[in-house]
Structures are given as C-alpha cells and as structure tokens.
Amino acid sequence: MANIKRLDPGASPLHYFGAELRRLREAASLTLEQLGGIVFLTGSMIGQIETAVRIPREDHVPRLDAALVADGALIRAWELAKRHRLPSWYQKAAHLERTAEEIRVFQAQLVHGLLQTEAYARAVLSVMYQTDGELDVKVEARMDRQRILDQDTPPVLWVVLDESVLYREVGGKEVMRGQLAHLLSYEPVDDVQVQVLPFTAGAHTGMPGSFTLHSFEKQATVAYSEGYHEGWATAYSKDVRDRSLRYDLLRAAALSPAESAKLIARVMKERYAQPDPDDDVA
Secondary structure (H helix, E strand, O other), X not given: OOOOOOOOOOOOHHHHHHHHHHHHHHHOOOOHHHHHHHHOOOHHHHHHHHOOOOOOOOOHHHHHHHHOOOXXXXXXXXXXXXXXXXXXXXXXXXXXXXXXOEEEEEEOOOOOHHHOOHHHHHHHHOOOOOOHHHHHHHHHHHHHHHHHHHOOOOXXXXXXXXXXXXHOOOOOHHHHXXXXXXXXXXXXXXXXXXXXXXHHHOOXXXXXXXXXXXXXXXXXXXXXXXXXOOEEEEOOHHHHHHHHHHHHHHHHHOOOHHHHHHHHHHHHHHHHOOOOHHHHOO
C-alpha cells in the first residue's frame, strides 16, 4: 500500500491549500498522475503542492481549479495562502537556495552567506555562538550551503552590496583582505555577479534593509528576509513585485560589475593591505 503523507491543514494557509487540493482530487477520483496530465504538471509536483513542499505558480491555480470543477474554491484558498508568511521550515535560506534557479540579493550590512569565506563566516557567527562546538557546526552549515555554486548547473546569483559592507571590518584586516579577494575571484564567473551600491547613490530603495528574491522554474518567486529569530518568506505577488522593483532600481543605481570589482580591489589595497615587514625596521 502506498505511503500517503498525512496532511495538517491547520499548520499554515499553504498546508490548507494543499489539503483542499488533495480533498478535491480524491473526490474527483483522480490520481496524482491523472490530475497532472490534465493540467500539464507532473504527478510528483501535484503531490509536493498537496504536502506544501512546493508552491504553485500563479497560473497553476486556475488550471487546477477548473480541472477539479472547484468553482473557485482553490483560487480563494490560494488568495489566502499567498498573503501569509510561508511555513517556518520553508523560511530556511538553505532550502530556498538549494531549489532556486536565480537568487537576487541585496545586502546592507554583510557579505552574503553564499559568498563568505570560512574566516569571515566564523567572525560573523562568533558574535552569537560562543562555544567552539556550536560555532563549528554553524560555520560548517554555512560553508555547506555554498556547494550549490559548484553544481554543473548552479543558480544565477546576483548580489548587490552596500559600499559600507567593504569597510565594516569583520574579523580583522587579514580576514577582510581574504574576503574581498574572494569576492574578486568571482569576477570571471558568469553565474555570479557582484555589484556595489556606492555611498554616492544617496537614498535608495534598499534602505528598509536586506532582502533576497528566489526565482524558480515551476513555482512562484519567493521574497525572503532574515529577522533576529527566524526568516520572513512570502510568495504573495504584490510583495514579490514590490521587492523586484526595488531590486531593479538598486541594480540600476549600483556600479557595474566591472566598476564594482575595481572599487573592491581599491578598498582591499588601501584599507586592508598586507603590512610591509620593512616598515618595522628602525
């Protein structure tokens, strides 16, 4: 007998949507594959939507509603689901990064986790995690996230950093020198683009804080930002559209990738240069 995952429609609006989809599908006596064939999706994806593992795209919902003769019930359930935060497990950055085709990041304070060196990550995380064992686990997890950039088909990663990130001395001059050199190492990599938003840009659309947009081939784009205790993630089209516009304006205001690399190299040389041992000679 097939192992059918039990649903909890009260866990979140997204879980409720999935439970309604399964209820209507079973009432219509359709298998996952049969419904998938009608709406041009795989049965596996229908199952993942039912269990809230994946988020449907906006155009999927009317097709599902029509196929199940739901008279708008699924559309109404989706309107509720997409306006709410996604379940807490979905807010994990690693999950979103692992499944996204494109990741667009604005960082106002720090180098983004996918581009951090181990030394920089350790300095950042050591502020909160004091014991060596706990810190080692957190650093290892952050480094493990970066494996997605080594895949045969990695996601496109576009990062806009506020210029202040280059000057905030995290971990000391040596750590910063290594971190800025690491950013420069991505200059020839087409799938990774780094831009710096200069101080001269003045007021900008990212002033409310850092955020990330995760885009997928077969599901809705997710807007994500981190809080003190947990992330905030939503697929609500209005919020996603707002952040997409903000991001486009940030990219337009930032230096080009080539000019950004020149600025990073200049800051590394002027602020974090390797000390000359001859300078200590009296």
